[in-house]
Amino acid sequence: MSKKPSYEALEKKVAELEESQLFFENLLDMLPELVSYIDRNHLFKFGNKSYQQFFNINPESITGLHPREILGDEAFQKVEPHHIAALSGQEQEYESTINLPNGMPLYFHAHYLPHKVNGQVNGFLAVIIDITRLKQNEEKLRNNEKRFNLSAESGEIGLWELDLIGHTAWRSLKHDQIFGYEALLSEWTYEMFLEHVITEDRPMVDQKLGKALGERCTWDFECRIKRKDGAIRWIWARGNSEKDEKQQPIKMLGTIQDITERRQIEMERENILNSLQKAFEEIKTLKGIIPICAECKKIRDDKGYWNQLESYIQKHSGASFSHGMCPECSDKLYGDHDWYKDMKKKKGCE
Template sequence: MESKPSYAELGQRVKELENELQTKEQFFNNILNNIPDLIFVKDANHRWIYLNDAFCAALGRSREELIGKTDYDIHTKEQADIFWQKDNLVLETGCANSNEETYTDAQGELRTILTRKSIFKDKKSGQIIVGISHDITEKKRAEQALADSQRRLADIIEFLPDPTCVIDIEGRVVAWNRAMEKMSGIKKEKILGKGDYAYSVPFYGEPRPTLIDLVLKPDRDYEKQYLSIKEINGDLFASVAFSSSLGIDGRYFEGTAGKLYNSEGNVVGAIETVRDITAMKRAEQDRERLISELQDALANVRTLKGLLPICSACKKIRDDKGYWTKIEAYIKRHAEVDFSHSLCPECAEKLYGNEDWFKKREDKPKK
């Protein structure tokens, strides 16, 4: 039969257990205090009963100042209302909850945190809330900066004077600006997010690769359908292309397409701008047609050259067959020139010089 331990032995054992508990508590405190995330424990009345160093540093308060306090003692009412609402949700449902929250730190800067709260049931304290908050302020700022940048880029594309289309790497339309809406007759709401070459239908009457696709995946068969296409530093330039589906008689346009890259240098899509050059192309065609007609006319012009036998009295010309012909008829036949008839001042004077109406006329020639 074992003997009962003495009071001295019991006291020693209690002291050893206290030291062991203190060591373990210190060990866990060291772990929690070296975690950069904000860790807190609240009782059912929302009072803090444990806070790690990161939590205290974020609020610029000592642990002694915060223990036993609530959110309303530290934060603004608007912020504390949100904290309590999420605390009550966890207390009432017993389920963990994750949500974004904001608070004002020790420097007066508004911070955004992602907080996860869960319930732990303690026999002594009852329900307690255990929470950990991860600061995502910089992440949110980066996301906002990216969103602002994308919005500015979208605004720039939207108001470009040239019709512009952007597709992602999967060939889905992600931008379709106002000028493109006007040219194609397709509203962006009807085309955004669509793939399978849907953006080519307004131009070609069927889904098929266009310049924006060729910059991502070259296809010589389709490239031949452009009147002129060349590549410069990875971008494709089509000087002239014809669309029979646009306008009454079709439209001519020139386009430029290039790849789009992300920050890692990976291709994420392509962009194409087109410009309607129908008026210029029609003018070129009219000019070429006129030049051709003039060249044909010049080729058919029969020139007068050599010596012409002409009557010194009546001014008739003898042709190569011996017939005498009026000079105007001869020239017209050989030079395709029309004549109008009138009197020169000398002849008019000889014919009508003695007539009173002729002497009194107002359109006398200057001497």
């Protein structure tokens, strides 16, 4: 016959259990996450101190309350389907958002673990993690990305990221549009980019990429491309590498811009400058005091020789002459000739 435990032993065991439960509850109160237990009747059996921080309710007062009484009708409607699923024995894990009593939004990650005894669900343990700051930061990143993309698109700048390990690339829509595609292609590689580069420019582009990766410097170049529609355009691309822990390049990130109009303007300006330079070289300066004969109008050069006016100007400026005769000189030379007088009469000069 087994010996029954004494009253003192039972009292000691109860005290140990109460002490272990108190330790467990104190441990849960130290967690920043909201931890609670909801029984089969959909009532709280326990809630740690984080509930006081978020819902302004004393953890000791949470026992016996329905989640609707703490969350409010609108918030409870969002989580109720997951509560019902957990009480039916289905583990739940999801993300959602509700408004706290102070009106501030709470973004959270919830994990419900059903508590089963002999195949029957007695309740579930709920662990709620506050991810509000994470979601706010993600939203800031999305907004910054939208603003950056808008700025890039406004400046007609395409964005790209080249994976040097997987040999794939991410691009913005403007990138592919520069190459003549209305929508983003399903894939893009460095080899596909080179196919668009004019044959004569490919060695330069490839060489500059090798230099940028080898010397850890910026990949910066201008080249001609052939668009999908066959049009030849000029582009300007810049990119910098991203390295791994061993300082080996694994990615290139950069921008691309269509600079055809700028190159055309530069070429036109260069042609004008070349034409001016050629004109300046052809013109031999005529300046200073030029010694000229008062009678015959010959000009003395710097060697003391007298030259006809036409010869001197042609020699020093590159200009050429076509000879004719002014009316006064014509009258002086041919005024006494009948044929000349008849010609002037026909022209109505007399």
